[in-house]
């Protein structure tokens with residue numbers, strides 16, 4: 001499963017940013033910015049796990065939520081697709097898996113994951129890894145599409161997600177199956193309430209959430225228990 005996901009992101013990497021802008025009508029940019037505003041203070045060293053093409057990393061630098069970003073993703077073509085964007089910026093890139101992070105314990109002041117958690121295969125284990133590499137009291141920010149439970153997100157994913165995602169993905173990226181996977185993975189993932197419980201069980205406190213577009217996407221922040 002992980003290999004299939006890695007190959008899928010490898011296929012769509014060159015078109016990934018453009019598809020994000022089109023499918024979200026550019027709202028993804030504002031969602032990243034608002035989510036970053038939920039992090040308290042000004043952490044210095046921040047892990048951007050599943051960093052993809054570095055959109056969240058660059059936004060975090062722009063809004064003063066990090067001095068240095070350490071990007072990590074298991075799909076090298078995504079890192080390559082974003083390489084020119086991070087050039088000259090304090091953003092490093094490493095190939096690594098969310099379930100076996102290539103960092104020592106307590107390496108980061110904060111960590112963040114945008115639209116990656118759903119793909120990791122084991123939500124609890126990836127949180128345990130994030131907690132391991134965070135300094136005690138560090139915050140984790142997760143921006144994600146959770147399994148819809150309320151009427152509007154359910155209608156959105158049953159219609160727009162089911163029909164428009166694959167059609168537009170086929171047209172603009174030549175890969176309708178990747179965008180069918182997007183919708184299927186959302187509908188098979190944790191609900192926002194389950195995600196909060198998973199975070200609490202993994203050792204995070206002070207859990208806060210913000211919803212976007214009527215609950216179509218959410219940001220969650222939690223603080224690693226000391």
Ligand SMILES: C[S@@+](CC[C@H](N)C(=O)[O-])C[C@H]1O[C@@H](n2cnc3c(N)ncnc32)[C@H](O)[C@@H]1O
Nearest residue numbers: 009050051052073074075097098114115116119
């Ligand atoms: C939807 S993209 C999000 C990229 C970026 N964070 C953003 O906001 O645009 C999901 C990313 O998660 C990465 N990913 C999926 N599973 C992973 C894993 N087990 N370990 C590391 N990265 C993973 C993919 O390679 C992909 O770049």
